Amino acid sequence: MQDDTQGRNETVLLVAAQDTPDTRTRDLANALEQKSALLHEVDHRVKNNLQxxxxxxxLQARRSRDPAVQKALTGAQERINAVATVHRRLYRGEDVELFDVAAFVEDLVADVIGGSGRRDVRIRLSLEPVDLPAARAAPLALLINELLVNTLHHAFPGGRAGLIIVAVRREGAGFAVEIADNGVGSGTPAAAPGFGGTIVSLLCGQLGARCETTDAQPGVRTVIRFPASGLS
Amino acid sequence: MASPGPLNILVVEDEVLLAAALAFLIEEAGCHEVGHAMSSDEALAMATELRPDLALVDVHLRDGPTGIDLARTIANDCGGVALFMTANAKRLPDDFAGACGVIGKPYSEHGVKMALRYLDVCLREGRAPGLPPAGLQLAPAWADRWGLGDLPRTA
Known part of the structure; x- marks a missing residue:
């Protein structure tokens, strides 16, 4: 009986000794370090797996001899690249929660236009700083990618030269992305039928955004408006 | 100084599918892949024997996180130039272990091709043709050497 009480007292003393401010700070610092290392490891793995x-x-696109298969695989590769562009930007700065939309658009436009080999298509960027919660970055990236690729494929057929204007601007508490061209005009609206159009309409729904395509004479203008309510 | 003809490139990467896709990009950028190593030992032997103009080095190789030491050895003992290709760009030492810069993963095909063409000019002429393309970050020492001085080292 007496031994039992003694044992319990010893346990209490032991807990008290462990719980000094110094050891608690050290434990917290260790836990934080482990968590940072884990975040870094996951980030590293995500980036490598995207690659x-x-x-x-x-490799599969190169192997195929069927142009339709090549086109489908290249389209898939472009979409994954848009998501990869997001991850290249994420965790680069100190803020892991926010995503710099303007910087991303600059990267993506360089990749999409540069990768297309269309030197006859010029780009004008007009980018205001907009921060987006990181969790919304990938759907936004895919949305902008669809519009850009679609414009590039349809606005300037037969090697026609032209200009694409990409703008990001704040609108109230939300923001808008605009993609305009001086190409061959409507009949090929940005939210065209097909898989690309489906992606645009699904992602607009997910992000609470409204997509509007108008005949800009010349060319086509598409504006996607993101109200603040869809951004949190 | 780089050899005449296409830039000779050694790929040091333990993910074989990445290396296979990278091989096509290297050729499309007008360069020539002289070899592919998966571990630091293999890479060192190839760098010594093949004397590539540029070694593309991942930080994590088959024998562990040995890419940084490998880049330093290539720079110090083989008289070569290394360029990191890694998802770990933030963890590189401040002096880039003697490497000329880093391309962060996930890289884009266009980004890699632009970077290789840019480095081709830098290595041949000893001078940068302008600011590095998006996706390529130069090491401070190499940016100085190629005449970029105090200019920003990324686009």
Whole structure:
């Protein structure tokens, strides 16, 4: 009986000794360090796996002799690349929660236009700083990618030269992305039928955004408006 | 100084599918892949024997996170130039272990091709043709050497 009480007192003393401010600070610091290392490891793995996926699509596209298959695989590769562009930007700065839309658009436009080899298509960027919660970055990236790729494929057929204007601007508490061209005009609206159009309409729904395509004479203008309510 | 003809490139990467896709990009950028190593030992032997103009080095190789030491050895003992290709760009030492810069993963095909063409000019002429393309970050020492001085080292 007496031994039992003694044992319990010893336990209490032991807990008290462990719980000094110094040891608690050290434990917290260790826990934080472990968590940072884990975040870094996950980030590293995500980035490597995205690279692996694009490499696979690239290799398979090269192997195929069917133009339709090549086109589909290249489209998939472009979409994965848009998501990869997001991850290249994420966790680069100190803020892991926010995503710099303007910087991303600059990267993506350089990749999409540069990768297309269309030197006859010029780009004008007009980018205001807009921050987006990181969790919304990938759907936004895919949305902008669809509009850009669609404009590039349809606005300037037969090697026609032209200009694409990409703008990001704040609107009230939300923001808008605008893609305008001086190409061959409507009949090929940005939210065209087909898989690309489906992606645009699904993602607009997810992000609470409204997509509006108008005949800009010349060319086509598409504006996607993101109200503040869809951004949190 | 780079050899005449296409830039000779050694790929040091333990993910074989990445290396296979990268090989096509290297050729499309007008360069020539002289070899592919998966571990630091293999890479060192190839760098010594093949004397590539540029070694593309991942930080994590088959024998562990040995890419940084490998880049330093290539720079110090082989007289070569290394360029990191890694998802770990933030963890590189401040002096880039003697490497000329880093391309962060996930890279885009266009980004890699632009970077290789840019480095081709830098290595041949000893001078940068302008600011590095998006996706390529130069090491401070190499940016100085190629005449970029105090200019920003990324686009």
């Amino acid at each position: 692996l996926i694009t490499s696979l699509l690239r």
